[in-house]
Amino acid sequence: MTLTAFVVAPAAQAPVGGQRQAAPPAATTSDTLRLPFDTYTLPNGLTVILSQDKTTPTVSVNVWYKVGSKNETPGRTGFAHLFEHVMFTGSGNVPYGLHDKLTEGVGGSNNGTTSNDRTTYFETVPSNYLESALWLEADRMGYLLDALDLAKLNAQRDIVKNERRQSVDNQPYGRAREILAHATYPPTHPYSWDVIGSMSDLSAASEEDVKNFFRLYYAPNNAFLAIVGDFEPAQVRAWVTRYFGDVPRGKPITRPKVDPVTLQSEKRLVYEDRVQVPRLYVQWPTVGEKSDDRFALDVLASILAGPRTARITKALVYDEQSAATVNIFQSTNEDVGDFVLMMTPRPGHALTNLEAAADAIIERLKSDGPTAEEIQKATAGEELGFVRSLESNLGKAMRLSDGAGFHGDAGYFRTEYKKTLSVTAEDVKRVANKYLTRGRVVLSVVPAGKLDQASKPEQSTRVTEYDEKKPEGGK
């Protein structure tokens, strides 16, 4: 399917006057995938995606900036997310507090999220407040720095540090994610640090850092604006031009070069945490958004764990009852991905045995492949999941902007759906053999003083209260 490609074009090639092009009727899609949308670009490079749905008198606005923690540099980790907080402190024409008043204060909601790859800001408002929502978003895209000062930055810095304490440091197993990222990716790799960043880096961010970051990344040519819900298209187009049309285009952006990662051998780590029960994590580097193998990896994950008949769940949680919980998922970022296994033992069962049992099941799947029924069960929920996602204006706005931002195609959900449903047993067997190799990270999180509860403790390197930029045991 041809859609206008909008990904950050240099100024000289920008279409003058923008392009207005409706998504062509999708001949190949079933009725299930009925999510009509229009998309066009403004002269300043802003991609606009509109999808009308009058079922509920609300509208969701999602502004998606193509910047995340992978655009940070070592020593300034956590910056993209800190910046997300700064975006809620008011802008040139919007005093602090008004954003909440015009969203939550009128019965709506707002929030922002930061990932490795993108930062996204969204609000859902009663449909009669759409114009003010667009005004708010345009003002912080165009005029944030007019209202920024060091005091605001410092206040948000403290809040983000509290967020880190709450979601990482004070959370049992909360540091596992960043330990795994440090160990999976080489020290300067853009995916080697966690989105939340380190305490010392958060302290180091200067006002100038914030301003430079904003000028480069928070420009319309690096943004995707999705509007979904109860609106009149002609009116919305006029408002978008009115509020976003004169926000100046930014400079061309150099994206970080992201090399795929393979581990030559197994890295075994153990971390002592304030937990009562140990937990085992196994992480394999896999693929990101751009590789179709991610669909087979998703199916593989649900064949291995989740429902009670999934292979590892059935063997360890139900039959042997050596595990209290087993979780497996493929985490897909834009350029890279990870396949992650987490297991919590029942009392009296050792992580070493859990690991060996899970490995044996994975090896069997690698040699025999899954059954046709396993494939069918893993994909049967796709239709319901998709149709349910159409019930939320915000969910639709997110889906459309992810497609536009990562694939240059707001209608990428159709491809995603089709490719998931066409995964075969052969595909699953192939990706299991290709990615679930000995090149992996095995992390045991154990209660303080119980290093012997690790899986194969004698082969595991202890991760101490490390300098977050250079994990011990990373090598």
Place this chain on the structure above:
Amino acid sequence: MTGRIVLVIALGLSLTASAQQGLDRKKVPPAGPMPVLRVPAWTKSALANGADLIVSEKHDLPLVSLSITFLGGDNQFEPAGRQGVASLTAALLSEGTKTRNGDALSNALQLLGTTVTSNVGGETGSVGFVSTTAKFGATLDILSDMLLNSTFPAAGLERLRGQRLVALTQARAQPGSIANRVFPRIVFGSNHPYGRIVTEESLKAITRDDIVAFHKAYYQPGRALITVVGDTTLAAAKPVVEKALAGWTRGGERPAFNYPSVAEPRSTTIFLVDKPGAAQSTFAIGRPGPPRSTPDYYALQVMNTILGGMFQSRLNANIREEKGYSYGVNSGFGYGKGPGAFRAGGDIVTAKSDAALIEFMKELRGIVGSRPVTDEELTTAKDALVQRLPGTFASVNSINVAITTLWTQNLPDDYYQQYAKRIAAITKDDVLRVAKQYVTVDNLAIVIVGDRSVIEGPLKAAGIAPIVLYDIEGNPVVTQ
């Protein structure tokens, strides 16, 4: 310096461009006319066995949400010393029936692409699912099999018991979970249903006979409401429901919700639970509150929205946004059939525990009179509450919840149509009156779970209230 220059340039650009379009960016765009509230319609009916049936149509997507809701929960139906039996029974519905074992049930549901959820809470329980329209009948047949023909295999019970014991152990490492267990025990006492918690002892005491007895007593049509919401009609859904539940015979009645009275709260006290090394202190500050049926409900909603019910509420604006002591604090009421607690709190950075408590108390004192609610606060809170309503009817599940809530809480059919009028009637005097009555500052339990070695000294020095030490199970620590 550089920053200033750039700022001027940016401003200049904005003025030029805006002038061309005649756009004054300082001006807040006015809101359009408020959309008309469209409350979904529904039809009430009943099955021959006495269960209520409500069907609400929504045809824009091929989805149906069905749930069977039971009035009463573990507070009414769990025998003494068997806390956890209600939730275990709900989970055991997935473990096998007379004709399908647990794996067969799971496989059948996976192939239908859906899951049947089942739970029992304090005052209600439910089983239900969301399916595509095409899979509705087949999914309902499985739900019916689980509800009526479960065999409660002993092996399933032992496995679930083991998993829950691990979860309980893990909860002891989580400051938030500790506070959730300790706070109700302190506020209501362990003899009140609201103060009972699941313990290792109660989990270990439960037998298969307890499960069978609970199932028999609880899952009865006489206290059930069946709601079907989505791409169907009463004429289409009723025969399917009747056929699927044909074996469900009459029985059971709606329970009375007679709660013992709660002892008058003692004078404000800090209950400190030591969690060595904690990076944050979890605060839970509160006291017993009114039931959902209180005529003060609307005034309380407005009051709490101002105090701690939104991002820019007084508590969060001060303690998170202005002081930076937390990632977020809030307040709310439990609103059940009994005296659901008022609770304010959040996770506070360890070193600021004393300073944050001073601010909490300042805001509580403020709402009960020292800082009167402004017209702007009142208007914003009312707007937020009223204009939020249309969004709650967006999905088949949320409509189902909206309808079921009216049934479980004995609210009138035109509740949603009347809601805006009720909220609009609330005055600043109402807000002050309910704050004084239900918040107070002299009878609060202040539960703080945190690193005692760091926070006890400063909390004592702050002089807010006497400190007593409790353990992570909510028992007083006996000191030698």
